[in-house]
Amino acid sequence: MNLASTNLNQYLMQQMGVVIATDPQMVADLLEANEIDLDLKTSLSPIDLTDAYVDNLPENDSLKLGTAYLISRFEGSSFSGEADENEIKKYYETLEDYWADDYSNAGGVVGSVAGALGSGAELGKTIAEGRQKKKFFGQDLANKQSESRQAIITGLLPKKQAESVERQKRLEEEQKSKRQRNVIIGSVIGATLILGTILFLKYRKNG
Numbered sequence: 001m002n003l004a005s006t007n008l009n010q011y012l013m014q015q016m017g018v019v020i021a022t023d024p025q026m027v028a029d030l031l032e033a034n035e036i037d038l039d040l041k042t043s044l045s046p047i048d049l050t051d052a053y054v055d056n057l058p059e060n061d062s063l064k065l066g067t068a069y070l071i072s073r074f075e076g077s078s079f080s081g082e083a084d085e086n087e088i089k090k091y092y093e094t095l096e097d098y099w100a101d102d103y104s105n106a107g108g109v110v111g112s113v114a115g116a117l118g119s120g121a122e123l124g125k126t127i128a129e130g131r132q133k134k135k136f137f138g139q140d141l142a143n144k145q146s147e148s149r150q151a152i153i154t155g156l157l158p159k160k161q162a163e164s165v166e167r168q169k170r171l172e173e174e175q176k177s178k179r180q181r182n183v184i185i186g187s188v189i190g191a192t193l194i195l196g197t198i199l200f201l202k203y204r205k206n207g
Helices: 003-022 024-033 046-056 061-075 085-116 120-206
Strands: none
Touching (some): 024 046
């Protein structure tokens, strides 16, 4: 993994946040297609989708490929609306590279321990090193998942904030319209009462 891969992964995660905010059902379908159980019958919560996605992404190659496809498709939506095959390949390889360290090295640790069985003097040292590496990669994985989750949330926020502003604007317009209706109704009632009073006084005077 290199800096370019890390930076592009952060970008991809932010874009995934945009996808989750824009079309949560599509993301839910992607997760379920990869046999990831979701309890989303009552709500497509962006946070629930994010958690399920990040928890399963590191070791699920099909989910990585689906991610690359969705992001490429959303990026092209303002033009052809179609995914770009070269971008899909690039994004998939980036995701593979970003998460590879946490899983490809696990086999190396096991192999080292197995090889050391033929040398009793080195066994204790190798087991200790294996435990240290396992702890390191476990922590590294947790850090990557935390950073990816934060990047997704960063992508989610602008969309959610825009929706919140739009809801507030609609609410204010509805309240303004309601006040205007009340003013009109009040004016009609007032005019009717005034007219009624005038007619009553005129009738009384003529009577």
